[in-house]
Amino acid sequence: MAALQAAPEWQVARWFNGAPPTLAGLRGRVVLLHAFQMLCPGCAMHALPQMQRVHRAFPRERLAVIGLHTVFEHHAAQGPAALAAFLHEYRYEFPVGVDAHDAGDPLPRTMRAYAMQGTPTLVLIDAAGRLRRQHFGVLDDLALGAALGGLLAAASADA
Amino acid sequence: MAALQAAPEWQVARWFNGAPPTLAGLRGRVVLLHAFQMLCPGCAMHALPQMQRVHRAFPRERLAVIGLHTVFEHHAAQGPAALAAFLHEYRYEFPVGVDAHDAGDPLPRTMRAYAMQGTPTLVLIDAAGRLRRQHFGVLDDLALGAALGGLLAAASADA
Amino acid sequence: MAALQAAPEWQVARWFNGAPPTLAGLRGRVVLLHAFQMLCPGCAMHALPQMQRVHRAFPRERLAVIGLHTVFEHHAAQGPAALAAFLHEYRYEFPVGVDAHDAGDPLPRTMRAYAMQGTPTLVLIDAAGRLRRQHFGVLDDLALGAALGGLLAAASADA
Amino acid sequence: MAALQAAPEWQVARWFNGAPPTLAGLRGRVVLLHAFQMLCPGCAMHALPQMQRVHRAFPRERLAVIGLHTVFEHHAAQGPAALAAFLHEYRYEFPVGVDAHDAGDPLPRTMRAYAMQGTPTLVLIDAAGRLRRQHFGVLDDLALGAALGGLLAAASADA
Numbered sequence: 238m239a240a241l242q243a244a245p246e247w248q249v250a251r252w253f254n255g256a257p258p259t260l261a262g263l264r265g266r267v268v269l270l271h272a273f274q275m276l277c278p279g280c281a282m283h284a285l286p287q288m289q290r291v292h293r294a295f296p297r298e299r300l301a302v303i304g305l306h307t308v309f310e311h312h313a314a315q316g317p318a319a320l321a322a323f324l325h326e327y328r329y330e331f332p333v334g335v336d337a338h339d340a341g342d343p344l345p346r347t348m349r350a351y352a353m354q355g356t357p358t359l360v361l362i363d364a365a366g367r368l369r370r371q372h373f374g375v376l377d378d379l380a381l382g383a384a385l386g387g388l389l390a391a392a393s394a395d396a
Numbered sequence: 397m398a399a400l401q402a403a404p405e406w407q408v409a410r411w412f413n414g415a416p417p418t419l420a421g422l423r424g425r426v427v428l429l430h431a432f433q434m435l436c437p438g439c440a441m442h443a444l445p446q447m448q449r450v451h452r453a454f455p456r457e458r459l460a461v462i463g464l465h466t467v468f469e470h471h472a473a474q475g476p477a478a479l480a481a482f483l484h485e486y487r488y489e490f491p492v493g494v495d496a497h498d499a500g501d502p503l504p505r506t507m508r509a510y511a512m513q514g515t516p517t518l519v520l521i522d523a524a525g526r527l528r529r530q531h532f533g534v535l536d537d538l539a540l541g542a543a544l545g546g547l548l549a550a551a552s553a554d555a
Numbered sequence: 556m557a558a559l560q561a562a563p564e565w566q567v568a569r570w571f572n573g574a575p576p577t578l579a580g581l582r583g584r585v586v587l588l589h590a591f592q593m594l595c596p597g598c599a600m601h602a603l604p605q606m607q608r609v610h611r612a613f614p615r616e617r618l619a620v621i622g623l624h625t626v627f628e629h630h631a632a633q634g635p636a637a638l639a640a641f642l643h644e645y646r647y648e649f650p651v652g653v654d655a656h657d658a659g660d661p662l663p664r665t666m667r668a669y670a671m672q673g674t675p676t677l678v679l680i681d682a683a684g685r686l687r688r689q690h691f692g693v694l695d696d697l698a699l700g701a702a703l704g705g706l707l708a709a710a711s712a713d714a
Numbered sequence: 715m716a717a718l719q720a721a722p723e724w725q726v727a728r729w730f731n732g733a734p735p736t737l738a739g740l741r742g743r744v745v746l747l748h749a750f751q752m753l754c755p756g757c758a759m760h761a762l763p764q765m766q767r768v769h770r771a772f773p774r775e776r777l778a779v780i781g782l783h784t785v786f787e788h789h790a791a792q793g794p795a796a797l798a799a800f801l802h803e804y805r806y807e808f809p810v811g812v813d814a815h816d817a818g819d820p821l822p823r824t825m826r827a828y829a830m831q832g833t834p835t836l837v838l839i840d841a842a843g844r845l846r847r848q849h850f851g852v853l854d855d856l857a858l859g860a861a862l863g864g865l866l867a868a869a870s871a872d873a
Contacts, residue, residue, distance in 0.1 A: 541700020
């Protein structure tokens with residue numbers, strides 16, 4: 238078995254829909270972190286509606302669904318005010334953080350820390366805070382459900 | 397039968413994907429004008445993909461598919477630069493006009509001229525330039541196909 | 556323009572959901588005849604649900620939707636009693652005829668008369684009783700809607 | 715926690731696509747048993763395609779997908795020859811058993827043993843042979859994936 242790494246803490250400039258606990262503070266819960274850009278079609282058409290389904294289907298005290306707006310292109314069109322309008326219009330309810338940028342770097346900091354290749358990217362973190370899976374693109378509901386079910390069962394067994 | 401009105405000319409500040417002829421210049425072709433906002437979920441998830449399907453399914457010399465960005469809310473987030481990024485990312489190929497605003501009026505001019513209630517709105521104009529149908533919301537493909545097929549048949553019969 | 560042929564009359568051993576007029580008796584109405592087999596997956600999963608949508612979307616005095624059970628394989632499993640159970644379970648409401656067989660011929664008579672290649676097959680007949688389109692497979696809703704809309708408009712213009 | 719019951723052994727008159735091990739012989743694997751009737755629309759349109767997706771998505775040495783044809787109505791139309799044609803046409807690859815009938819009883823024996831209310835019914839059995847979930851109707855892919863992922867994780871933890 239591969240050694241499991243601790244998931245890097247996210248670095249967020251601003252939260253929408255309320256700030257969640259830090260990653261350390263989420264210990265004991267499974268975390269589904271999904272990185273997106275509001276103008277990325279695969280995100281808006283497929284990944285975000287799936288996140289909303291997950292957010293509604295699982296108990297929140299066991300699974301935390303957290304969005305991360307990892308803007309690496311079209312910066313002017315995807316700023317915080319535009320994101321606020323987007324989240325309002327789509328009625329997304331889960332917490333969404335704006336990934337922080339270092340001055341002069343087009344790629345935001347959490348995106349760099351996880352070495353993400355683009356958006357959408359799914360990140361699964363187990364109840365012990367370890368990075369269990371990172372997927373560039375969209376998983377189908379069956380595969381994502383199975384991955385979440387496995388981590389939740391492991392979390393219950395350890396509790 | 398109700399008297400058919402001439403469709404009002406659109407009033408566009410700027411075109412993306414190339415300017416189409418004026419409405420008068422499109423005489424002889426059926427026109428599907430669809431009013432949208434890039435951050436309107438029903439537009440992005442349903443109406444615009446349907447317009448793309450229509451654009452690809454019908455011969456362009458017989459049917460003109462034209463988008464109209466009728467921004468009446470979230471003006472700062474839906475400006476021309478944001479729209480350019482949106483159209484680029486979604487690979488939409490049909491002409492899209494930015495509906496012109498009068499100073500101080502949140503509703504744009506073409507939207508007012510057609511008395512549109514919101515977005516998405518479909519407008520069907522026959523080959524003689526007459527307004528044949530205006531629908532706030534999304535029609536299913538069967539109903540939209542039937543409406544287009546009827547107007548195209550009438551255009552052929554008149555030609 | 557190709558010379559249009561008169562559509563051959565169907566030859567039906569038995570009707571379910573009530574017998575429709577003969578093809579001659581349907582003059583003045585557009586006819587959508589769809590040939591299927593109850594155990595053909597493309598028919599059961601796609602073509603028949605589409606026929607149900609068409610049956611519900613268009614006025615019946617203008618468009619007649621008629622199913623034809625053209626059994627050419629699995630004869631024992633697709634007899635009239637099995638078809639009755641199938642139609643009852645799926646709640647299909649349009650008339651369905653059992654295509655008649657000549658003794659010893661696995662292909663039924665109407666299927667032969669139209670030279671159908673398999674199931675599902677769509678047949679479009681105009682209000683003058685002429686065969687306008689025959690398609691082996693499933694058309695998408697946009698294309699089928701456009702074809703129907705065109706024939707209905709032509710029927711109105713001729714009336 | 716409720717006491718978990720051992721799942722009743724299935725009672726099958728005949729297998730298609732090869733006989734699987736008995737339930738006892740499947741110890742160590744999670745079992746997804748799905749009861750269906752070939753002329754039940756919810757089964758043919760939704761449940762069986764989902765079973766095929768599950769069959770293809772999970773490793774067979776860890777999860778056994780098994781169909782059970784629990785005929786309780788339309789007996790003449792849903793006999794073994796009709797089922798053979800159905801399975802052939804739809805290309806279903808998982809083992810399917812014909813639930814055995816007692817003379818004079820319209821309900822088959824396994825259906826009675828599990829007190830199933832109708833079709834489709836999903837049954838989840840854990841790697842220790844215990845009945846973990848029984849659901850009349852169709853679960854969405856996210857919920858079914860989560861249930862399977864949980865049982866598979868528990869099976870790994872116990873192994």
